[in-house]
Amino acid sequence: MNQETIKHSELTFQAMVESTPNAILLVNKEGKVVYLNNQSEKLFGYTRFELIGRLVEELIPKRFRTNHPKYREGFFDSPSVRAMGSGRDLFALRKDGSTFPVEIGLNPVVTADGTLVLASIIDISERKKAEERFRLVVESAPNAMILVNQNGIITLANNQTEKLFRYDRSELVGNKLEILLPERFRQNHPQHRNYFFANPSARAMGAGRDLYALRKDGTEVQVEIGLNPIDTVDGLMVIASVIDITERKTQEKIVLRQKELEVKNKELEQFAYLASHDLQEPLRTVSNYIQVIEEDFGEELNAEVRNSLNTIKSATNRMSILVRALLDFSRLGRGKTLSYADCNKVVSDVVSDLESLIKSSGTKLTIGKLPRLNSYETELRQLFQNMISNAIKFKKEGIPPEIRIESEKLGEQWKFSIQDNGIGIDPMFHERIFQIFQRLHPEGMYEGYGIGLANCKKIVELHGGRIWLDSEKDTGSTFHFTLSDLPI
Amino acid sequence: MNRSINCIMLIDDNSNDNFIHDRVIKKNGFANIVVALTSAIDALNYLKQQKEKDLVHPDLIFLDINMPGMNGWEFLTEYDKLDTDLQGKIVIIMLTTSDNPDDLEKARNLKALSDFKTKPLTKDMLSEITVKYFPF
Numbered sequence: 328m329n330q331e332t333i334k335h336s337e338l339t340f341q342a343m344v345e346s347t348p349n350a351i352l353l354v355n356k357e358g359k360v361v362y363l364n365n366q367s368e369k370l371f372g373y374t375r376f377e378l379i380g381r382l383v384e385e386l387i388p389k390r391f392r393t394n395h396p397k398y399r400e401g402f403f404d405s406p407s408v409r410a411m412g413s414g415r416d417l418f419a420l421r422k423d424g425s426t427f428p429v430e431i432g433l434n435p436v437v438t439a440d441g442t443l444v445l446a447s448i449i450d451i452s453e454r455k456k457a458e459e460r461f462r463l464v465v466e467s468a469p470n471a472m473i474l475v476n477q478n479g480i481i482t483l484a485n486n487q488t489e490k491l492f493r494y495d496r497s498e499l500v501g502n503k504l505e506i507l508l509p510e511r512f513r514q515n516h517p518q519h520r521n522y523f524f525a526n527p528s529a530r531a532m533g534a535g536r537d538l539y540a541l542r543k544d545g546t547e548v549q550v551e552i553g554l555n556p557i558d559t560v561d562g563l564m565v566i567a568s569v570i571d572i573t574e575r576k577t578q579e580k581i582v583l584r585q586k587e588l589e590v591k592n593k594e595l596e597q598f599a600y601l602a603s604h605d606l607q608e609p610l611r612t613v614s615n616y617i618q619v620i621e622e623d624f625g626e627e628l629n630a631e632v633r634n635s636l637n638t639i640k641s642a643t644n645r646m647s648i649l650v651r652a653l654l655d656f657s658r659l660g661r662g663k664t665l666s667y668a669d670c671n672k673v674v675s676d677v678v679s680d681l682e683s684l685i686k687s688s689g690t691k692l693t694i695g696k697l698p699r700l701n702s703y704e705t706e707l708r709q710l711f712q713n714m715i716s717n718a719i720k721f722k723k724e725g726i727p728p729e730i731r732i733e734s735e736k737l738g739e740q741w742k743f744s745i746q747d748n749g750i751g752i753d754p755m756f757h758e759r760i761f762q763i764f765q766r767l768h769p770e771g772m773y774e775g776y777g778i779g780l781a782n783c784k785k786i787v788e789l790h791g792g793r794i795w796l797d798s799e800k801d802t803g804s805t806f807h808f809t810l811s812d813l814p815i
Numbered sequence: 816m817n818r819s820i821n822c823i824m825l826i827d828d829n830s831n832d833n834f835i836h837d838r839v840i841k842k843n844g845f846a847n848i849v850v851a852l853t854s855a856i857d858a859l860n861y862l863k864q865q866k867e868k869d870l871v872h873p874d875l876i877f878l879d880i881n882m883p884g885m886n887g888w889e890f891l892t893e894y895d896k897l898d899t900d901l902q903g904k905i906v907i908i909m910l911t912t913s914d915n916p917d918d919l920e921k922a923r924n925l926k927a928l929s930d931f932k933t934k935p936l937t938k939d940m941l942s943e944i945t946v947k948y949f950p951f
Contacts, residue, residue: 600915604881607912608829615835615935622842662916 350448353436354383356403358396361443370450372422383446388420399444406435406442419448428455454560471569477524477562479504479517491571493543504567509541523565527556532567540569549573599657603650610650614643645776649764652778656763659782660789663703665815670697670711670743673704674732677711681719688719689727697734698741700812702790707810710786713779714806718747720773721804737809740792746805752798761794783808820949822848824873826858826890827910828882836877836910836936845941846875855885859893862901872903874949877910877936880918887911891927906948908932 344351344362350370353362360378368375371386378385383399384392398411411417411431419429427450434445465472465483471491474483481504484496492499492507499506504520505513519532532538532552539547553568617640620628628636674694678685685692692715715730722728731746752760752767759765763781766773787794791811798804823846825833833851840849848871852858858876865872880887887909894902908930909922922931929948932940 604912604915608832611912611935612829612831612835615831619835619838658916 347447350450352383352386352446352448353443354399354446355443356441358382358384358399361440367448370421370448371419377422386419388418388426391418402433402435402444403442406444408432408434411446419450427452465566468568471571473499473504473507473567473569474557474564475504475520475567476564477520479520482561482564488569491542491548491569492540498543507540509539509547512539520565523554523556524563527563527565529553529555549576596657596661599654603654606650607647610643610647614640614647617643649776649778652776653763656778656782656785659785660703660706663706663789665701665813666704667699667815668702668704668707669699670707670734671699673708674711674715677708677715680712681716684716684719688722690719691727691729693729693731695731695733697732697743698736698812700741700810701815702810702813703786706786706789710783710808713783714745717779718745718749718804720775721747721749723748723750723801740809740811742807742809744805744807746803748803751800751802751804752796753800754798757796757798820846820874820945822846822850822871822873822875824858824861824876825849825851826855826876826882826887827851827879828853829879832879832934839936839938840941843938843941845945855882855887855890855893859885859890862894862897865901873905874903875944876905876907877932878907880909880911888921891925895927906930906944908944910934910936 344364347364348366350367351362351364352360352367355361360381360383363373363375363378367373367378371378384395387395409432411433417429417431418426420426430449430451432447434447436443436445462483465474466485468485468487471488472483472485473481473488476482481499481502484494484499488494488499489496505516508516530553532554538550538552540550541547549572551570551572555566555568557564557566617636621633621636625633671694674697678692678694684690715732718730719728726748729748732743733746734741734743736742756767760767761780761784764777765781766775766777784794787808787810790813792809794806794808796804796806823840825836827833827836830851830853833853837849837851840846850861850871850873852861855878861870864870878887878890885893891907894907906929907927909928910932911918912934919931922928930944932944
């Protein structure tokens, strides 16, 4: 190579170096800067005259300086193209004393002045900032978010991940993702992951399969997982967003059960309706033909036959009423409408409906202040009507009924009490009286079909409450029931 | 005795009910003729063939709901399709065991239907119907 050629190639090299967007430094074996390009001047804040001949360590923050000469010597002992620092975060120092993160590539360059190292320096402040922003976004996400590389290693996990899986993130980062999977899913998972990286796109994981994750304590949690491919400097990764859906699944089950129950209730109601409808027909035929006999042969019948006919007639009447009561019971609360009802008004309406009964029996009513609450007013009216008329009906012979109605707030509910001075109820019957068609007294003693209290119980339950009583035989009864203030 | 009702038609698959209803109508003289049919299809055919067979045109029909084959509701749908001269001025009253509120609601919305009564048909019911729908 003649001087001309050498000169020319040096110029070409210089022009190339000047035009690269990276900062480039040439450093000799002694660690002295022998050349720097325009980008380096800008990046470090020195002019090339200030820097040439100075030790490269002056561009390194003090805390990293000590070991650098040793690394430098190592490089010259076995010069090769490599990235500097391998995995360590590298920082550079400006003339003004500020530091910034860098990435540095090293290249041995053989020149007439011996082997030099060409350092190509990239300011990665922006990238670091972006990474930090990404980390903050992930951290503040409401879901557990886990960043996983193509080898299935967790590289990032947020606070929610710690909460959901009960691991400290230091136990997760650097580990295989499979530790978060129940044993039975582990084997196939790398295959799924490879498939994802081969066809990266945002998608829900599992597509229809129920997904479960494993906590540190060995418990499992049902999850829903969204996958998103993310291009990072360390290659393509997948960010998994994990939601605990245990609660939702429980809710879904409850809703399903409720729907089943609704269907069953509907069926039952339909059954009761059809049964009572079909039962009414033969009953009607029986009573119709009794009437025919009475009309056509009345005068020819003797007293005994007429008596028998009357018995048949009253039995069919009674059955007809029972069948109808069964139907009413099954339909109770159907088409109910919720409204804000004033119980004072409801009770005073019931009292005026029962006015003649109250007067004839000499009943004394004491009614305390009652609440207003969201309720099914029609049914509520029926409830008070039953309670009050029962209290009058089951009075002690010769003693005018005294009835006291009170209410009190009991937690979220209202508790009502209806106290009477009637015949009382033996505690052994306290459960039974709320069952349909259960009566405690022989026919004829007290009118009734054993349906009123069954209706009351159903109405109270419609209002999310319960009904019970305090009573002994001969000491009067106090019926209690609770009603919820239902949400409208 | 009210003579403005000449003919009453009973449509009910239950012949016992028809017997009793026929009896109460005739016994109390509410109509001259009672046509008792046990199927809604028969009733529809009757109405269609009134002229050719010279059948008596009913003034009042008592119609049951629950019947095998064509039920009361289906009968009313078909009835609506008849020529107006075949329909005449018939008063149709649903007469059924049903006091199902759904049926009541449905009955209220049907123009062809004048009323909804619960079985059995009684003398009082007939008097009331006569006063209301056949005042002359």
